[in-house]
Amino acid sequence: MLTETCKFKLEPTEEQRKVLEGLFSAYRSMVEECLKSAMSMNITSRKRLHESIYGELRRRFRDYPSHYIYTAVTVALGMYKSYRRLSRKRSYVKPPSIELLKAVLLDDTHLFWFNWGSLKIATHKGHLTIPFRLHEHAEKFRGWQVKGSRLVRDGDEYYLHVTFKKVVEEKECEGLLGIDVNEKSVDLAIIKPDKIKFVKIDISEAKYIRDRYFKKRQSIQRRTRGEVRARLLAKYSRRERWRVDAILHKASKVIAEIAAEEKVKPVMENLKNIRERIKYRRRMNRRLHSMPFRKIQFSISYKSIERGYKPEYIDARNTSRMCPICGELNKPNGHIYKCRRCGFQADRHIVAAWNIAAKLPMCRPLPLAAKATEALKAEVERIVIKC
Numbered sequence: 001m002l003t004e005t006c007k008f009k010l011e012p013t014e015e016q017r018k019v020l021e022g023l024f025s026a027y028r029s030m031v032e033e034c035l036k037s038a039m040s041m042n043i044t045s046r047k048r049l050h051e052s053i054y055g056e057l058r059r060r061f062r063d064y065p066s067h068y069i070y071t072a073v074t075v076a077l078g079m080y081k082s083y084r085r086l087s088r089k090r091s092y093v094k095p096p097s098i099e100l101l102k103a104v105l106l107d108d109t110h111l112f113w114f115n116w117g118s119l120k121i122a123t124h125k126g127h128l129t130i131p132f133r134l135h136e137h138a139e140k141f142r143g144w145q146v147k148g149s150r151l152v153r154d155g156d157e158y159y160l161h162v163t164f165k166k167v168v169e170e171k172e173c174e175g176l177l178g179i180d181v182n183e184k185s186v187d188l189a190i191i192k193p194d195k196i197k198f199v200k201i202d203i204s205e206a207k208y209i210r211d212r213y214f215k216k217r218q219s220i221q222r223r224t225r226g227e228v229r230a231r232l233l234a235k236y237s238r239r240e241r242w243r244v245d246a247i248l249h250k251a252s253k254v255i256a257e258i259a260a261e262e263k264v265k266p267v268m269e270n271l272k273n274i275r276e277r278i279k280y281r282r283r284m285n286r287r288l289h290s291m292p293f294r295k296i297q298f299s300i301s302y303k304s305i306e307r308g309y310k311p312e313y314i315d316a317r318n319t320s321r322m323c324p325i326c327g328e329l330n331k332p333n334g335h336i337y338k339c340r341r342c343g344f345q346a347d348r349h350i351v352a353a354w355n356i357a358a359k360l361p362m363c364r365p366l367p368l369a370a371k372a373t374e375a376l377k378a379e380v381e382r383i384v385i386k387c
Protein backbone atom coordinates (compact mmCIF):
# COMPACT_ATOMS: atom_id res chain seq x y z
CA MET A 1 0.00 0.00 0.00
CA LEU A 2 1.18 3.48 -0.84
CA THR A 3 0.34 6.56 1.18
CA GLU A 4 1.14 10.14 0.42
CA THR A 5 0.10 13.50 1.81
CA CYS A 6 -1.02 16.44 -0.27
CA LYS A 7 -1.67 20.01 0.85
CA PHE A 8 -4.55 22.24 -0.28
CA LYS A 9 -5.13 25.88 0.57
CA LEU A 10 -8.69 26.45 1.69
CA GLU A 11 -10.64 29.47 0.57
CA PRO A 12 -13.30 29.97 3.24
CA THR A 13 -15.78 32.84 3.20
CA GLU A 14 -15.62 35.37 6.05
CA GLU A 15 -18.40 33.58 7.84
CA GLN A 16 -16.76 30.19 7.44
CA ARG A 17 -13.50 31.66 8.71
CA LYS A 18 -15.23 32.60 11.96
CA VAL A 19 -16.58 29.09 12.35
CA LEU A 20 -13.11 27.64 11.75
CA GLU A 21 -11.64 29.97 14.35
CA GLY A 22 -14.22 28.75 16.86
CA LEU A 23 -13.47 25.15 15.95
CA PHE A 24 -9.73 25.64 16.41
CA SER A 25 -10.06 27.21 19.83
CA ALA A 26 -12.55 24.58 21.03
CA TYR A 27 -10.31 21.81 19.72
CA ARG A 28 -7.33 23.30 21.52
CA SER A 29 -9.25 23.22 24.80
CA MET A 30 -10.27 19.62 24.18
CA VAL A 31 -6.69 18.54 23.59
CA GLU A 32 -5.54 20.59 26.57
CA GLU A 33 -8.02 18.84 28.87
CA CYS A 34 -7.03 15.42 27.54
CA LEU A 35 -3.37 16.22 27.98
CA LYS A 36 -3.91 17.40 31.54
CA SER A 37 -5.74 14.21 32.46
CA ALA A 38 -3.17 12.02 30.75
CA MET A 39 -0.31 13.75 32.55
CA SER A 40 -1.85 13.97 35.99
CA MET A 41 -2.93 10.33 36.01
CA ASN A 42 -0.09 9.04 33.86
CA ILE A 43 -2.44 7.44 31.34
CA THR A 44 -1.11 6.11 28.06
CA SER A 45 -4.00 3.87 27.13
CA ARG A 46 -6.44 5.36 24.70
CA LYS A 47 -9.36 3.49 26.23
CA ARG A 48 -8.62 4.67 29.76
CA LEU A 49 -8.11 8.28 28.76
CA HIS A 50 -11.32 8.22 26.78
CA GLU A 51 -13.25 6.78 29.73
CA SER A 52 -11.87 9.32 32.15
CA ILE A 53 -12.62 12.40 30.09
CA TYR A 54 -15.28 11.78 27.47
CA GLY A 55 -18.33 12.57 29.61
CA GLU A 56 -17.00 15.89 30.79
CA LEU A 57 -15.86 17.02 27.34
CA ARG A 58 -19.16 15.93 25.82
CA ARG A 59 -20.98 18.22 28.25
CA ARG A 60 -18.62 21.13 27.71
CA PHE A 61 -18.58 20.92 23.92
CA ARG A 62 -22.07 19.68 23.30
CA ASP A 63 -22.43 21.56 19.99
CA TYR A 64 -19.41 19.85 18.49
CA PRO A 65 -19.56 16.49 16.74
CA SER A 66 -18.36 13.93 19.27
CA HIS A 67 -15.67 12.58 16.97
CA TYR A 68 -13.57 15.66 17.63
CA ILE A 69 -13.18 14.33 21.16
CA TYR A 70 -11.90 11.01 19.80
CA THR A 71 -9.25 12.67 17.68
CA ALA A 72 -8.35 15.10 20.50
CA VAL A 73 -7.64 12.05 22.68
CA THR A 74 -5.39 10.68 19.92
CA VAL A 75 -3.49 13.95 19.58
CA ALA A 76 -3.05 14.40 23.34
CA LEU A 77 -1.83 10.83 23.79
CA GLY A 78 0.67 11.31 20.98
CA MET A 79 2.02 14.45 22.65
CA TYR A 80 2.20 12.85 26.07
CA LYS A 81 3.86 9.67 24.85
CA SER A 82 6.54 11.47 22.91
CA TYR A 83 7.20 13.63 25.96
CA ARG A 84 7.56 10.53 28.13
CA ARG A 85 9.86 8.90 25.60
CA LEU A 86 12.09 11.97 25.43
CA SER A 87 12.25 12.53 29.17
CA ARG A 88 13.59 9.01 29.62
CA LYS A 89 16.49 9.90 27.36
CA ARG A 90 17.30 13.43 28.54
CA SER A 91 17.43 15.04 31.94
CA TYR A 92 15.20 17.99 31.12
CA VAL A 93 12.46 18.08 28.53
CA LYS A 94 9.95 20.87 28.27
CA PRO A 95 6.46 19.57 29.04
CA PRO A 96 4.21 19.44 25.96
CA SER A 97 2.61 22.77 25.26
CA ILE A 98 -0.74 23.34 23.68
CA GLU A 99 0.64 26.52 22.10
CA LEU A 100 2.37 24.37 19.52
CA LEU A 101 -0.87 22.83 18.38
CA LYS A 102 -1.69 24.22 14.96
CA ALA A 103 -3.81 21.44 13.56
CA VAL A 104 -7.14 19.73 13.98
CA LEU A 105 -7.04 16.03 13.31
CA LEU A 106 -10.01 14.90 11.25
CA ASP A 107 -11.46 11.45 11.20
CA ASP A 108 -12.24 10.38 7.66
CA THR A 109 -15.63 8.80 8.15
CA HIS A 110 -17.35 11.26 10.46
CA LEU A 111 -15.78 14.67 10.30
CA PHE A 112 -14.99 15.44 6.70
CA TRP A 113 -15.81 14.50 3.15
CA PHE A 114 -13.24 15.27 0.52
CA ASN A 115 -14.41 16.28 -2.92
CA TRP A 116 -12.21 17.44 -5.73
CA GLY A 117 -12.39 21.18 -5.26
CA SER A 118 -14.27 21.38 -1.99
CA LEU A 119 -14.22 20.07 1.52
CA LYS A 120 -17.32 19.30 3.54
CA ILE A 121 -16.59 19.45 7.23
CA ALA A 122 -18.74 18.81 10.31
CA THR A 123 -18.65 21.68 12.80
CA HIS A 124 -20.61 23.14 15.71
CA LYS A 125 -22.51 25.20 13.12
CA GLY A 126 -23.48 22.25 10.98
CA HIS A 127 -21.76 21.13 7.80
CA LEU A 128 -19.62 23.66 5.94
CA THR A 129 -18.60 23.29 2.33
CA ILE A 130 -15.29 25.12 1.89
CA PRO A 131 -13.80 25.49 -1.57
CA PHE A 132 -10.10 25.10 -2.35
CA ARG A 133 -8.07 25.42 -5.49
CA LEU A 134 -6.78 22.24 -7.07
CA HIS A 135 -3.17 22.20 -8.18
CA GLU A 136 -1.45 20.11 -10.79
CA HIS A 137 0.41 17.96 -8.28
CA ALA A 138 -2.89 16.69 -6.85
CA GLU A 139 -3.99 15.16 -10.15
CA LYS A 140 -2.01 12.01 -9.48
CA PHE A 141 -4.26 11.19 -6.50
CA ARG A 142 -7.45 10.94 -8.48
CA GLY A 143 -8.60 7.38 -8.01
CA TRP A 144 -6.74 7.04 -4.72
CA GLN A 145 -8.63 6.63 -1.44
CA VAL A 146 -8.73 9.36 1.19
CA LYS A 147 -7.27 7.99 4.39
CA GLY A 148 -7.19 10.89 6.80
CA SER A 149 -6.76 14.55 7.04
CA ARG A 150 -5.60 17.43 9.15
CA LEU A 151 -6.83 20.98 9.16
CA VAL A 152 -3.84 23.25 9.64
CA ARG A 153 -3.76 26.93 10.48
CA ASP A 154 -0.79 28.99 9.42
CA GLY A 155 -1.21 32.64 10.35
CA ASP A 156 -4.51 33.64 8.79
CA GLU A 157 -4.58 30.85 6.26
CA TYR A 158 -6.15 27.44 6.54
CA TYR A 159 -4.79 24.36 4.83
CA LEU A 160 -6.06 20.86 4.42
CA HIS A 161 -3.43 18.12 4.55
CA VAL A 162 -4.96 15.02 3.05
CA THR A 163 -3.40 11.58 3.21
CA PHE A 164 -4.25 9.48 0.19
CA LYS A 165 -3.76 5.75 -0.07
CA LYS A 166 -3.62 3.33 -2.90
CA VAL A 167 -3.41 -0.42 -2.84
CA VAL A 168 -0.95 -1.61 -5.44
CA GLU A 169 -1.12 -5.14 -6.69
CA GLU A 170 2.13 -7.02 -6.30
CA LYS A 171 3.58 -8.49 -9.45
CA GLU A 172 5.13 -11.91 -9.93
CA CYS A 173 8.93 -11.88 -9.54
CA GLU A 174 11.37 -13.75 -11.75
CA GLY A 175 14.39 -13.14 -9.56
CA LEU A 176 16.04 -10.91 -7.01
CA LEU A 177 17.64 -7.52 -6.99
CA GLY A 178 20.31 -7.13 -4.30
CA ILE A 179 20.81 -3.46 -3.44
CA ASP A 180 23.92 -2.29 -1.62
CA VAL A 181 23.89 1.40 -0.70
CA ASN A 182 27.28 3.04 -0.32
CA GLU A 183 28.65 6.54 -0.03
CA LYS A 184 29.56 6.90 -3.66
CA SER A 185 27.46 4.28 -5.37
CA VAL A 186 24.41 2.10 -5.14
CA ASP A 187 25.34 -1.34 -6.38
CA LEU A 188 22.81 -3.71 -7.82
CA ALA A 189 22.97 -7.44 -8.40
CA ILE A 190 20.22 -8.74 -10.66
CA ILE A 191 19.97 -12.46 -10.09
CA LYS A 192 17.68 -14.56 -12.25
CA PRO A 193 17.68 -18.24 -13.14
CA ASP A 194 19.20 -17.57 -16.54
CA LYS A 195 21.43 -14.63 -15.89
CA ILE A 196 23.28 -12.44 -13.49
CA LYS A 197 23.91 -8.79 -14.09
CA PHE A 198 25.55 -6.02 -12.09
CA VAL A 199 24.74 -2.36 -12.24
CA LYS A 200 26.66 0.36 -10.47
CA ILE A 201 24.74 3.57 -9.97
CA ASP A 202 27.24 6.32 -9.40
CA ILE A 203 26.03 8.78 -6.76
CA SER A 204 29.46 10.18 -5.95
CA GLU A 205 28.21 13.65 -6.81
CA ALA A 206 26.02 13.49 -3.66
CA LYS A 207 29.10 12.78 -1.58
CA TYR A 208 31.04 15.67 -3.11
CA ILE A 209 28.12 18.00 -2.47
CA ARG A 210 27.99 16.88 1.15
CA ASP A 211 31.72 17.36 1.61
CA ARG A 212 31.63 20.79 0.01
CA TYR A 213 28.73 21.98 2.13
CA PHE A 214 30.33 20.55 5.26
CA LYS A 215 33.36 22.77 4.66
CA LYS A 216 31.12 25.71 3.89
CA ARG A 217 29.24 25.22 7.17
CA GLN A 218 32.49 25.01 9.10
CA SER A 219 33.66 28.30 7.66
CA ILE A 220 30.32 29.98 8.42
CA GLN A 221 30.61 28.75 11.99
CA ARG A 222 34.09 30.23 12.26
CA ARG A 223 33.31 33.59 10.73
CA THR A 224 29.81 34.52 11.80
CA ARG A 225 27.67 34.44 14.88
CA GLY A 226 24.15 35.04 16.13
CA GLU A 227 21.34 35.54 13.74
CA VAL A 228 23.49 35.87 10.64
CA ARG A 229 25.05 32.50 11.38
CA ALA A 230 21.68 30.85 11.92
CA ARG A 231 20.30 32.33 8.71
CA LEU A 232 23.30 31.33 6.60
CA LEU A 233 23.42 27.84 8.06
CA ALA A 234 19.75 27.32 7.37
CA LYS A 235 20.12 28.59 3.84
CA TYR A 236 23.05 26.32 3.00
CA SER A 237 21.48 23.30 4.69
CA ARG A 238 18.39 23.77 2.57
CA ARG A 239 20.41 24.10 -0.57
CA GLU A 240 22.50 21.05 0.25
CA ARG A 241 19.47 18.94 1.04
CA TRP A 242 17.77 20.02 -2.13
CA ARG A 243 20.77 19.13 -4.30
CA VAL A 244 21.45 15.77 -2.62
CA ASP A 245 17.77 14.85 -2.76
CA ALA A 246 17.66 15.50 -6.50
CA ILE A 247 20.45 12.94 -7.03
CA LEU A 248 18.93 10.36 -4.70
CA HIS A 249 15.58 10.80 -6.36
CA LYS A 250 17.09 10.18 -9.77
CA ALA A 251 19.06 7.14 -8.57
CA SER A 252 16.09 5.52 -6.85
CA LYS A 253 13.94 6.04 -9.92
CA VAL A 254 16.53 4.25 -12.08
CA ILE A 255 16.62 1.38 -9.55
CA ALA A 256 12.83 1.03 -9.40
CA GLU A 257 12.70 1.01 -13.19
CA ILE A 258 15.31 -1.74 -13.32
CA ALA A 259 13.29 -3.78 -10.79
CA ALA A 260 10.17 -3.42 -12.94
CA GLU A 261 11.92 -4.11 -16.23
CA GLU A 262 13.74 -7.19 -14.95
CA LYS A 263 10.75 -8.30 -12.83
CA VAL A 264 12.90 -8.79 -9.74
CA LYS A 265 12.22 -8.34 -6.06
CA PRO A 266 14.37 -5.65 -4.42
CA VAL A 267 16.33 -6.82 -1.37
CA MET A 268 17.94 -4.30 0.94
CA GLU A 269 19.79 -4.51 4.19
CA ASN A 270 18.32 -3.63 7.52
CA LEU A 271 19.77 -0.30 8.48
CA LYS A 272 20.53 -1.42 12.00
CA ASN A 273 23.44 -3.39 10.63
CA ILE A 274 24.98 -0.66 8.59
CA ARG A 275 27.38 0.39 11.34
CA GLU A 276 28.96 -3.01 11.37
CA ARG A 277 29.75 -2.71 7.71
CA ILE A 278 31.35 0.70 7.77
CA LYS A 279 34.40 1.07 9.95
CA TYR A 280 33.85 3.23 12.98
CA ARG A 281 36.28 6.07 13.26
CA ARG A 282 35.47 9.55 14.41
CA ARG A 283 35.75 11.05 10.97
CA MET A 284 33.77 8.18 9.60
CA ASN A 285 31.11 8.90 12.17
CA ARG A 286 30.23 12.24 10.65
CA ARG A 287 30.19 10.76 7.17
CA LEU A 288 28.03 7.92 8.33
CA HIS A 289 25.49 10.13 10.01
CA SER A 290 25.30 12.51 7.11
CA MET A 291 24.70 9.64 4.70
CA PRO A 292 21.06 9.59 3.78
CA PHE A 293 20.80 5.78 3.83
CA ARG A 294 17.33 5.86 5.25
CA LYS A 295 16.18 8.40 2.73
CA ILE A 296 17.44 6.51 -0.28
CA GLN A 297 16.04 3.21 0.99
CA PHE A 298 12.68 4.83 1.57
CA SER A 299 12.70 6.35 -1.86
CA ILE A 300 13.71 3.09 -3.57
CA SER A 301 11.06 1.26 -1.61
CA TYR A 302 8.33 3.74 -2.48
CA LYS A 303 9.10 3.81 -6.17
CA SER A 304 9.38 0.03 -6.39
CA ILE A 305 6.09 -0.56 -4.59
CA GLU A 306 4.52 1.91 -7.01
CA ARG A 307 5.58 -0.40 -9.81
CA GLY A 308 4.38 -3.57 -8.06
CA TYR A 309 7.66 -4.79 -6.55
CA LYS A 310 7.74 -4.68 -2.79
CA PRO A 311 11.22 -4.80 -1.23
CA GLU A 312 12.35 -7.22 1.46
CA TYR A 313 14.90 -6.45 4.14
CA ILE A 314 17.58 -8.77 5.38
CA ASP A 315 20.12 -8.84 8.17
CA ALA A 316 23.29 -7.69 6.48
CA ARG A 317 25.72 -9.60 8.68
CA ASN A 318 28.71 -10.83 6.65
CA THR A 319 27.36 -9.59 3.34
CA SER A 320 30.60 -7.76 2.69
CA ARG A 321 32.80 -10.63 3.86
CA MET A 322 31.30 -13.79 2.46
CA CYS A 323 32.44 -15.22 -0.86
CA PRO A 324 29.30 -15.64 -2.98
CA ILE A 325 30.86 -18.62 -4.77
CA CYS A 326 32.24 -20.80 -2.00
CA GLY A 327 30.94 -19.22 1.21
CA GLU A 328 34.38 -18.53 2.70
CA LEU A 329 34.63 -15.45 4.93
CA ASN A 330 37.30 -13.04 3.71
CA LYS A 331 38.22 -9.60 4.88
CA PRO A 332 37.68 -7.15 2.04
CA ASN A 333 40.79 -5.15 1.32
CA GLY A 334 40.42 -1.98 -0.72
CA HIS A 335 37.98 -1.94 -3.61
CA ILE A 336 38.61 -5.47 -4.74
CA TYR A 337 37.24 -8.48 -2.98
CA LYS A 338 39.43 -11.54 -3.26
CA CYS A 339 38.58 -15.00 -1.99
CA ARG A 340 41.59 -16.84 -0.53
CA ARG A 341 39.91 -20.20 -0.96
CA CYS A 342 38.46 -20.25 -4.48
CA GLY A 343 40.23 -17.27 -6.00
CA PHE A 344 37.04 -15.43 -6.91
CA GLN A 345 37.63 -11.71 -7.45
CA ALA A 346 35.23 -8.82 -7.88
CA ASP A 347 34.40 -5.25 -6.89
CA ARG A 348 33.60 -5.41 -3.18
CA HIS A 349 30.30 -3.58 -3.55
CA ILE A 350 29.16 -5.99 -6.23
CA VAL A 351 29.95 -8.86 -3.88
CA ALA A 352 27.90 -7.18 -1.15
CA ALA A 353 24.91 -6.62 -3.46
CA TRP A 354 25.10 -10.25 -4.61
CA ASN A 355 25.21 -11.51 -1.01
CA ILE A 356 22.32 -9.28 0.00
CA ALA A 357 20.16 -10.82 -2.71
CA ALA A 358 21.34 -14.32 -1.82
CA LYS A 359 20.32 -13.87 1.82
CA LEU A 360 16.66 -13.82 0.97
CA PRO A 361 15.20 -17.29 1.09
CA MET A 362 13.56 -17.61 -2.32
CA CYS A 363 11.04 -20.12 -3.49
CA ARG A 364 13.47 -21.58 -6.02
CA PRO A 365 17.18 -22.16 -5.57
CA LEU A 366 19.44 -19.38 -6.67
CA PRO A 367 21.06 -19.97 -10.01
CA LEU A 368 24.64 -19.28 -9.17
CA ALA A 369 25.21 -20.27 -5.61
CA ALA A 370 27.63 -23.16 -5.67
CA LYS A 371 27.91 -24.05 -9.34
CA ALA A 372 29.06 -20.68 -10.64
CA THR A 373 31.71 -21.36 -13.21
CA GLU A 374 34.32 -19.34 -14.97
CA ALA A 375 32.12 -19.34 -18.03
CA LEU A 376 29.24 -17.82 -16.14
CA LYS A 377 31.45 -15.22 -14.61
CA ALA A 378 32.48 -14.11 -18.05
CA GLU A 379 28.87 -13.58 -19.00
CA VAL A 380 28.34 -11.19 -16.16
CA GLU A 381 27.32 -7.82 -17.44
CA ARG A 382 28.50 -4.66 -15.78
CA ILE A 383 26.85 -1.31 -16.34
CA VAL A 384 27.64 2.01 -14.76
CA ILE A 385 24.96 4.70 -14.61
CA LYS A 386 25.91 8.18 -13.44
CA CYS A 387 23.37 10.14 -11.42
Ligand SMILES: [Zn+2]
Nearest residue numbers: 323326339342
Ligand atom coordinates in the same frame (compact mmCIF):
# COMPACT_ATOMS: atom_id res chain seq x y z
ZN1 LIG B 1 35.40 -18.23 -2.59
